Amino acid sequence: MADITNTAHANRARAASENPVKRFFRATEIDTRLLGMVGAMLIIWIGFNIMSGGLFLTPRNLWNLSVQTASVAVMATGMVLVIVTRNIDLSVGSILGFVGMIMGVLQAELLPQLLGFNHPATWIVTLLAGLLLGAAIGALHGTIIAFLNVPSFIVTLGGLLVWRGATWFVTSGRTVAPMDATFRLMGGGTEGSIGFTASWIVGLIACVAIVATIINSRKQRKRFGFPQRPMWAEYFLAAVGCALVLGAVAIVNSYPWPVAIARRYADANGIEWPEGGLFIAHGIAIPVLIAIVVGIIMSFISTRLRFGRYVFAIGGNPEAAELAGIKTRWVTVKIFALMGMLCAVAAAISTARLNAATNAQGELDELYTIAAAVIGGTSLSGGMGTIAGAMLGALVMQSLQSGMVLVGIDTPFQRIVVGVVLVVAVWLDTIYRARAK
Amino acid sequence: MTETRTPLVEMKNISISFGGIHAVDNASVDLYPGEVVALLGHNGAGKSTLIKILSGAYKRDGGEILINGEPAEINNPRDAKKYGIETIYQTLAVADNVDAAANLYLGRELRTPWGTLDDVAMEAKAREVMGRLNPNFQRFKEPVKALSGGQRQSVAIARAILFDARILIMDEPTAALGPQETAQVGELIKQLKKEGIGIFLISHDIHDVFDLADRVSVMKNGQVVGHARTEDVTKDEVLGMIILGKVPPKAIPGPGAMQVA
Numbered sequence: 001m002a003d004i005t006n007t008a009h010a011n012r013a014r015a016a017s018e019n020p021v022k023r024f025f026r027a028t029e030i031d032t033r034l035l036g037m038v039g040a041m042l043i044i045w046i047g048f049n050i051m052s053g054g055l056f057l058t059p060r061n062l063w064n065l066s067v068q069t070a071s072v073a074v075m076a077t078g079m080v081l082v083i084v085t086r087n088i089d090l091s092v093g094s095i096l097g098f099v100g101m102i103m104g105v106l107q108a109e110l111l112p113q114l115l116g117f118n119h120p121a122t123w124i125v126t127l128l129a130g131l132l133l134g135a136a137i138g139a140l141h142g143t144i145i146a147f148l149n150v151p152s153f154i155v156t157l158g159g160l161l162v163w164r165g166a167t168w169f170v171t172s173g174r175t176v177a178p179m180d181a182t183f184r185l186m187g188g189g190t191e192g193s194i195g196f197t198a199s200w201i202v203g204l205i206a207c208v209a210i211v212a213t214i215i216n217s218r219k220q221r222k223r224f225g226f227p228q229r230p231m232w233a234e235y236f237l238a239a240v241g242c243a244l245v246l247g248a249v250a251i252v253n254s255y256p257w258p259v260a261i262a263r264r265y266a267d268a269n270g271i272e273w274p275e276g277g278l279f280i281a282h283g284i285a286i287p288v289l290i291a292i293v294v295g296i297i298m299s300f301i302s303t304r305l306r307f308g309r310y311v312f313a314i315g316g317n318p319e320a321a322e323l324a325g326i327k328t329r330w331v332t333v334k335i336f337a338l339m340g341m342l343c344a345v346a347a348a349i350s351t352a353r354l355n356a357a358t359n360a361q362g363e364l365d366e367l368y369t370i371a372a373a374v375i376g377g378t379s380l381s382g383g384m385g386t387i388a389g390a391m392l393g394a395l396v397m398q399s400l401q402s403g404m405v406l407v408g409i410d411t412p413f414q415r416i417v418v419g420v421v422l423v424v425a426v427w428l429d430t431i432y433r434a435r436a437k
Numbered sequence: 438m439t440e441t442r443t444p445l446v447e448m449k450n451i452s453i454s455f456g457g458i459h460a461v462d463n464a465s466v467d468l469y470p471g472e473v474v475a476l477l478g479h480n481g482a483g484k485s486t487l488i489k490i491l492s493g494a495y496k497r498d499g500g501e502i503l504i505n506g507e508p509a510e511i512n513n514p515r516d517a518k519k520y521g522i523e524t525i526y527q528t529l530a531v532a533d534n535v536d537a538a539a540n541l542y543l544g545r546e547l548r549t550p551w552g553t554l555d556d557v558a559m560e561a562k563a564r565e566v567m568g569r570l571n572p573n574f575q576r577f578k579e580p581v582k583a584l585s586g587g588q589r590q591s592v593a594i595a596r597a598i599l600f601d602a603r604i605l606i607m608d609e610p611t612a613a614l615g616p617q618e619t620a621q622v623g624e625l626i627k628q629l630k631k632e633g634i635g636i637f638l639i640s641h642d643i644h645d646v647f648d649l650a651d652r653v654s655v656m657k658n659g660q661v662v663g664h665a666r667t668e669d670v671t672k673d674e675v676l677g678m679i680i681l682g683k684v685p686p687k688a689i690p691g692p693g694a695m696q697v698a
Contacts, residue, residue: 224561304553306546309535313543316534316580323494323530324544325515383534 027233033377033432034389040425041396048403055406059255063282065395065402066252067188067353070287071096071346072365073394076372077298078339080390081308083373084315085335086382087145087152091159092343092369095137096362098163100347103130104176104357107183123183130344137163138340142333152336160366168359177356187352188285190257199283203249210241253281287349291391294345299387301338311335315383371418372397375425379433443506445470445635446522446604451490451500460486462659463500463692468604468635473626475638475650475667477679483659484639488606491637492524493517504604515544523602525593525610533582537574538563540581541596566595570625587618594625605629608639623649643675657682660693 025032049056075092082089107126115122141159145152178184185192194202214234221228256262257280265280266273302308310331314321322328346365351357376393378385400421404414444467453461461483468474476484489495491502493514502509504520511517517524531540538559547555547562560577567574571591581589590610597605607626611619626636626649640646643653647667655662655678662678665688674685682695 220557224557226557226560300553306548306554309539309543309546309554312535313532313539316532317530320530320532321543323492323514323524323526324532325513325518326544383532 027230028237029229029233030237031386033429034386034392036432037376037389037392037396041392041399044396044399044403048399048407052403052406056403059251061402061406063252063255063285065398066288067285068402069395069398070188070285070291071349071353072368072372072398073291073391074294074346074349075339075342075365075369076376076390076394077295077387078335078342079369079373080298080376080378080385080387081302081311081335082152082339083370083378083380084311084382084385085332086315086318087332087335088370089141089152089156089336089339090366090370091141091156091163092339092346093362093365093367094160094163094167095134095340095343096347096350096365097167097359098137098170099130099134099344100351100361101167101170101176101357101359102133103127103183103344103347104179104351105170106130107180108176108178108357111180118181120182122180123186126180126183127186127344127348130348131341134340134342134344134347135337136340138343139333139337141340142336145336146329146332164359164363167361171359173359175356175358179352179355179357183348184352184355185286186290186348187350187355188287189353190261190282192286192352193252193282193284194286194289195283196253196281199249199253199281202284202289203245206245207242210245211238214238249284252284255282256280257282287353290345290349294342295387295391302387307331307334312383317383368394368397371422375422377429442469444468444503445472445505446491447503447506448487448491449501449503451487451497451502453486453490453495453498459659461490461497464656464659464661465500465691466637466654466661466664468637470603470635471630471633472652473630473636473638473650475640475643475646475653476656477640477643477646477653477675478656478662479679480641482641482656482679484656485608486659487656488524488608488637488639491517491604492522492606494524518545518600521601521603522606523597523600523604524606524608525590525597526608531581531589531592531596534580536580537567537577537584537592537595540592541566541599543596545600562599563595566599567591570595570598571621587614587621590614590618590622594622598629602634604635604637606637606639609641610638611645619645643672643679647672647675653678654691655679657693661691662693662695663688663690665689 045057055061075096079089079092103126106129107122111119111122111125137159141152141155144150144155214237218228218234257265259277262278262280263273265271266278271278302311310321310326310328313324313326314328314331318328347362350361354361372394373385373390374380374393375396376386376389376391378390397418400418401414404417409417446468447465448467449465451461451464452459464483464487466474466476466487476488478484486495490497491511493511493516496512502511509520511520532543538556541563542559547558549555564577571588574588574591576584576588581592584592594610611622614622626638629636638646638650647653650667652664652666653670653675654664655675657679662682663684665675665678665685669687670685674688677683677685678688682693684690684694
């Protein structure tokens with residue numbers, strides 16, 4: 001106990017000599033880097049909003065932005081683990097394409113013959129088959145990397161070509177459509193959103209979870225007599241967390257169904273069409289919900305489970321991890337299998353959204369996924385990165401892209417801007433890290 | 438050397454080669470409980486390689502290892518840990534990017550009943566062990582990268598003693614340390630010795646280890662030059678063993694001893 005009191009003294013002494021801003025960040029333990037990214041994103045949003053004459057920061061655009069981000073955000077969470085262990089996966093776009101195509105063929109051509117058209121089990125059988133296939137492809141890549149010692153860059157570069165070719169081969173280049181009606185919900189749209197009431201319920205559950213987490217961590221630290229965060233900082237974090245969640249729910253709940261669809265819905269359900277039109281809110285889109293759940297699970301895996309600890313230890317010092325008795329090769333196989341599975345989730349989202357499986361699906365997605373992870377603070381030299389950062393990175397990339405479309409910038413310039421932003425972002429990050437040391 | 442007790446560790450006729458080069462050739466060393474044996478030799482003499490076979494980092498080509506008189510099968514670092522063999526490597530094998538507690542428990546994490554990491558319990562135990570080793574250590578929340586050489590060393594040592602090691606291997610334990618920290622490590626070795634732990638100290642500098650060791654074993658070109666009790670030989674005689682392979686009268690010559698006509 002004696003030395004813990006000493007720490008408290010030392011901390012107080014140190015705190016007294018700091019300016020209020022530093023003290024605030026130390027007390028709340030907010031990641032300043034993440035905060036910087038949020039700041040950059042807000043600048044992008046406000047900039048596009050002004051340039052587009054107020055079209056960017058509308059519920060409709062923000063809702064669309066969230067749906068467009070989902071697929072890459074899901075894959076970026078896995079890419080973090082891959083890059084943290086000093087590997088790279090260039091094949092995610094092609095795996096997405098191949099798994100998407102297989103899932104398309106399964107639900108549009110094979111399962112209707114077996115189960116009957118629009119059978120309620122079609123979507124789940126399809127999704128499970130896709131997840132299994134994705135995991136198998138990832139595990140294959142991982143095994144070659146870990147046990148045959150071929151560099152991941154080469155293995156996945158090969159995978160990029162192989163699986164794109166395989167996608168083409170499956171249907172000889174033909175597009176497969178339409179998707180199963182239930183499966184399609186995973187892609188969003190008016191049907192694929194959970195609606196007004198359910199969205200508020202999800203929001204409230206999230207708030208309760210935030211508060212419970214803060215209380216629990218405080219209790220744990222108290223049990224062992226560790227230094228605590230000041231009380232005001234706890235309240236502040238809880239308030240900001242809940243405000244963000246409820247704010248996001250309020251935005252998606254103020255985006256109504258298009259008039260035509262709302263009128264059809266009213267007719268079908270015998271609802272009288274009111275004078276000013278019927279307001280039915282979209283609520284949270286299902287793909288966004290999937291991405292959020294994936295993000296939470298992946299954060300849990302990377303910070304709370306032994307597997308995640310090993311991933312970061314291997315990234316920090318592969319030799320030390322091996323000497324500590326970690327089965328580093330198996331961890332590598334598992335990471336790539338997990339990445340493959342996430343590609344399958346992303347494939348489900350994007351085929352459902354497009355309502356078709358095409359042989360160009362997911363092209364260039366590997367680059368956007370890597371860019372999202374890197375902009376989100378994942379270090380290519382290994383050992384550093386967060387899931388939340390990568391998802392935010394995906395949102396920044398998508399904001400930039402859809403913003404430029406909204407403002408009407410030509411396609412060639414869009415690519416030029418995205419490329420320049422990527423390089424500048426990583427450069428700024430390098431400066432930040434050098435300073436932080 | 439005519440002890441009747443069973444040695445804690447006996448490595449008999451160990452050989453290993455890398456691409457035709459005999460890094461260790463027919464080497465035998467032993468270690469008794471509560472004893473410090475210094476393994477000396479030039480850089481490249483094979484001492485680190487020999488000891489890495491004991492800690493499971495390398496797999497031997499020939500020879501056998503006995504722990505408490507019984508043959509032991511050591512194929513990887515996990516096996517070695519099962520026999521209570523803990524190693525502190527010259528390169529301070531710590532994962533730089535995670536904090537002290539995570540490093541202490543790396544590979545043997547404490548978990549809650551739900552199978553998640555019990556970080557709080559690990560931190561509590563880490564505070565306890567580090568408090569014993571290095572009472573000034575307070576930076577539990579920072580990645581190990583941010584620590585000084587001595588602090589990193591105490592993390593590495595704490596990791597070894599945390600799991601009740603019976604056999605401790607220290608590869609150049611003081612190479613990265615200042616004089617005060619070196620003295621601390623010396624104190625620690627004496628304390629561990631009292632607890633009956635057998636310690637292999639590996640060094641290329643006899644001044645580091647001569648006063649701490651009970652016996653020395655000297656290696657040269659992958660072979661054992663000889664063994665001697667530190668009370669029977671002088672530093673200069675040991676230097677002669679290291680440099681020339683010349684075995685003094687009171688030492689026991691090994692296969693690598695200089696052949697005197």
